[in-house]
Amino acid sequence: MNNVTKQKLICIMGPTAVGKTRLSIDLAKAFSGEIISGDSMQVYKGMDIGTAKITAAEMEGIPHHMIDIKNPDEPFNVAQFQELVSSAIKEISGRGKLPIIVGGTGLYIEAVLQQYTFSESVSDPLYRERLEALAETEGVEKVHSMLREVDPASAESIHPNNVRRVIRALEIFHCTGRTMTEQLKKQKKEYVYDAALIGLNIARDTLYKRIDERVDQMVDQGLVDEVRALYDQGLRECQSIQAIGYKELYAYFDGFVSFEDAIEQLKQNSRRYAKRQLTWFRNKMDLEWFMMDEEDYSKKVQEILAYIEGKLSLEANNKQ
Known part of the structure; x- marks a missing residue:
């Protein structure tokens, strides 16, 4: 075009x-x-x-x-x-x-x-609920550190307080085996x-x-x-x-x-x-x-x- x-x-x-x-x-x-x-x-x-x-x-x-x-x-x-x-x-x-x-x-x-x-169909509600509970009991930094381990680039661009996006990035990796960063690069x-x-x-x-x-x-x-x-x-x-x-x-x-x-x-x-x-x-x-x-x-x-x-x-x- x-x-x-x-x-x-x-x-x-x-x-x-x-x-x-x-x-x-x-x-x-x-x-x-x-x-x-x-x-x-x-x-x-x-x-x-x-x-x-x-x-x-x-x-x-x-x-x-x-x-x-x-x-x-x-x-x-x-x-x-x-x-x-x-x-x-x-x-x-x-x-x-x-x-x-x-x-x-x-x-x-x-x-x-x-x-x-965006693959909106990719989801695992139970996994998401577990992460939400973890953020509630151990703090948002805990789930953000989990994201940093598997997808440092996304962790850098997503603020720890944006819990929904942090959890969504982890959910994408959990469901697909590929990070959100990898998917965006493609x-x-x-x-x-x-x-x-x-x-x-x-x-x-x-x-x-x-x-x-x-x-x-x-x-x-x-x-x-x-x-x-x-x-x-x-x-x-x-x-x-x-x-x-x-x-x-x-x-x-x-x-x-x-x-x-x-x-x-x-x-x-x-x-x-x-x-x-x-x-x-x-x-x-x-x-x-x-x-x-x-x-x-x-x-x-x-x-x-x-x-x-x-x-x-x-x-x-x-x-x-």
């Missing part, structure tokens, strides 16, 4: 707090685009502040997809994301608009770009879209300062009340609550840490996550990187617009 017949697509990726949302709106205006969230946690309703979900005012009338489509107690995985986003891309393109994926969940976005195949390394892949970054010190300021802003905006509402609903053993910004405050509500320590842990976890995001994007994907703190913002946008125009043979709307 050549680029003439592939659907055009823009992807904006990078660590948390780097400025993806602002750029996405400018690009959507310039190219008559619609935005698809590439964040695995923004799918959940009622989890707005902690996931830095774009507000209605910030959207400026640009249609957004893959936001608020799941209840917090519902599971959500990369295979579902791939299916829903692939459908959204087709629908958006069919209306003559340009789809723009924006987010920081690298594996999810890569699964869409390369159309990974996937076709070819993008099914004519895609311009934009990577955003800023100086590390600046990024960490932005992350700390964002957390303080989230608290001011009502993060504690947002998480408390989920806590009071009894939501606990579900994937959504493992998200950064939620698990730390749960520990505070449970009386394990002080409020100050919970917020400091939230900042630290966010900084570590940003570092892992950058490592993923650099090692796994071929992005065109733009340092967003080298020049003033408007000049950088023009540079990015010129890159996309050349890459996708498009012409930006000069009225923007």
